[in-house]
Structure formats: structure tokens, C-alpha cells
Amino acid sequence: MKAGIHPEIFESVVTCGGCGYSFTVGSTLKTINASVCSQCHPFYTGNTNNVDTAGRVDKFKEKYAKFMVK
Secondary structure, eight states: OOOTTTTOOOEEEEETTTOOOEEEEEEEESEEESSSTTTTOHHOOOOOOOOOOTTTHHHHHHHHHGOOOO
């Protein structure tokens, strides 16, 4: 390998912005801020946040009913 062309590798600290969990990895950055991690992501925790979307289509149809021509 050529000398001097590879980036410097640091022992980086990754901090989750959602739950505050932190862990170390090898990276070219010294610190990494993540929005979610395996400790708080719904896929890994099994907790799901259901978004209430009931009635959105009906609301749209009601709003634009005057523009629809049958």
C-alpha cells in the first residue's frame, strides 16, 4: 500500500440523539451524532408508533369534491 494516501482512523464515539446511548466504533470522524440507534429504533425494540391516518382520504375527497367532474 502507498504511504500517506489513507485517512487516519480514530476510535470514534457514536451518540444517539433520540435516547442518548453511546458506543465506540472505528471511523475517520472523531465523534458521530446519530438520530436513532438500535436501542431506540422501533424495528429493533418492537415498539411501534402507529400514525393515525384514518379519514385522510375522506378529508381530501371532501376538500376537492367541487373540482371533480362526474
